[in-house]
Amino acid sequence: MPAPARLVTIGEAMVVLYPDHHLPLADAHTFGSDVGGAEFNVATTLARLGLPTAWVSRLGGDGFGDRILAAAHEAGVDTSAVERDANRPTGLYVKEPVAGAGGVRTRMHYYRSWSAASALGVAQLRSEPAASLLRSATVAHTSGITPALSASAAEVASTLRSLVGPDTLISVDLNLRPALWTGRDRIALDGLVAQADLLFAGHEETGAHFGHVDPARLFAELPHLETLVLKDEERRASAYRRDGSETHVPCLTVEVVEPVGAGDAFAAGFLAGRAEGRDDTAALRLGHALASLTLIGHGDRPLSVPDRGERDTISAAEDAVWEHWRVHPGDIPWAGGRVPAASREAASPEAAP
Numbered sequence: 001m002p003a004p005a006r007l008v009t010i011g012e013a014m015v016v017l018y019p020d021h022h023l024p025l026a027d028a029h030t031f032g033s034d035v036g037g038a039e040f041n042v043a044t045t046l047a048r049l050g051l052p053t054a055w056v057s058r059l060g061g062d063g064f065g066d067r068i069l070a071a072a073h074e075a076g077v078d079t080s081a082v083e084r085d086a087n088r089p090t091g092l093y094v095k096e097p098v099a100g101a102g103g104v105r106t107r108m109h110y111y112r113s114w115s116a117a118s119a120l121g122v123a124q125l126r127s128e129p130a131a132s133l134l135r136s137a138t139v140a141h142t143s144g145i146t147p148a149l150s151a152s153a154a155e156v157a158s159t160l161r162s163l164v165g166p167d168t169l170i171s172v173d174l175n176l177r178p179a180l181w182t183g184r185d186r187i188a189l190d191g192l193v194a195q196a197d198l199l200f201a202g203h204e205e206t207g208a209h210f211g212h213v214d215p216a217r218l219f220a221e222l223p224h225l226e227t228l229v230l231k232d233e234e235r236r237a238s239a240y241r242r243d244g245s246e247t248h249v250p251c252l253t254v255e256v257v258e259p260v261g262a263g264d265a266f267a268a269g270f271l272a273g274r275a276e277g278r279d280d281t282a283a284l285r286l287g288h289a290l291a292s293l294t295l296i297g298h299g300d301r302p303l304s305v306p307d308r309g310e311r312d313t314i315s316a317a318e319d320a321v322w323e324h325w326r327v328h329p330g331d332i333p334w335a336g337g338r339v340p341a342a343s344r345e346a347a348s349p350e351a352a353p
Contacts, residue, residue, distance in 0.1 A: 006053075006139075007043075007053045007139045008053070008055070008134060008137040008141070009042050009046075010120075010146060011038055011040070011057060011117070011120075011143060012039065012057060012058075012149060013055075013117070014068075014090065014092055014112065015034075015035055015092050015093075016035065016092075017031045017092065018031060018033075018095040019096070023097070024097065034299050035067060035300075036260070036300035037117075038263075038264050039142055039146070040068070040072070041264035041268070042268045044071065045264070045269075046272060047076040048076065048302075053077055053078065054078035055082060056081040056120075056134070058082065058116040058124070060084070060090035060115070060116040065084060069082065080133070081130035083124060091111065091116075091118075092111040093108055093109060093111060096109060117153075119150065120150075121152035121155065122159060122163070125156060134163050134164045134168070136165065138168065138169065139170075140164045141170075142157065142171075142172060142173075142192070144176055144189050145175050147189050148188075157189075157192040158192065160195055170196050170198070171197070171199075171200070171267070172193055172195075172199050174201035174205055176189075176205040193222065195224060197225065197227070199227070199228050199229065200229045201229070201231070202232075203231065203233065206218075215228055219240075226241065227240070227241055227242075231266065235250070236248050236249060236250045239280040239284055241280075248284075249322075251288055252292050252325055253326045254291075255328030255329065256295045257295065257296055257297055257329070258295070258297070260300050261294045262292075262294045264301075265287075265293065265302050267287070268290055269285075269287035269291065272286055272311075278315055285317075289306060289314050290306075293305065293332070296329050306335070
């Protein structure tokens, strides 16, 4: 296989708080904490897989920013293009457990207005070291959340092609968050998507944003797009190519503890497969595998990542074997049943089959 690609992600990271014992916020007095954010999740997962990865962003000059940098360094992410801002805080979000007919769900509360990441701008990306990282990147990845952060971040998104090398693959996760666009035109999101060579999107958000989910129409509407990855909830994920080829891989059966971050893990898995020279079937499988390792825990990132041998096992498995794999805390099929202690500790009695 070819040497691993250099991947660069651009976007925010935040500290997340969640109430101990899964209590409603009104009743919670103690909280646990973690780190998350779409592009941060992708970067740290790719780096943990052993792929050389850099992350471009901004953090406050505060303890939360220190916490995020430490998590990035632990994963092996190049943070040389992360700026610190003494006048703006690091973003924060809070997870609130909410009981519903289908069991306990998670409601997200974001506190990112006037954050350091919202001041991300073109000047930073045109300056060193970000400029060199982007020019040498094989893949530059961001999401639809970035242009929603602020006018300056929207400018970054709308001019992304001019900021990266001509041969750099631009990867975009649609990540449509209607609340972020309330009362605003989505022209900046459209501008970002129009530059994408590779687009990740869920069926529901694709229909909401484009008005349809027809791959042929999307290729006609997006002339730069080469690969479209459509995720159909718990059913399957599909990779469509401009040449008309398409690949479909069913989702794994997973004992879901919490869904937050699974989409980011899927994107990281697919990008890893592409970076390692694997075909679309293998890349989709790696996406599903990384997503499942996120779904079985309470964090926003995979509890563990498959090593190179395990990625080969996932890629080479017969279809019948793949379709019968079940993933739950305590049993990771491609790892011979091995699972980190953290996975067992994260298991929840509310987990749905």
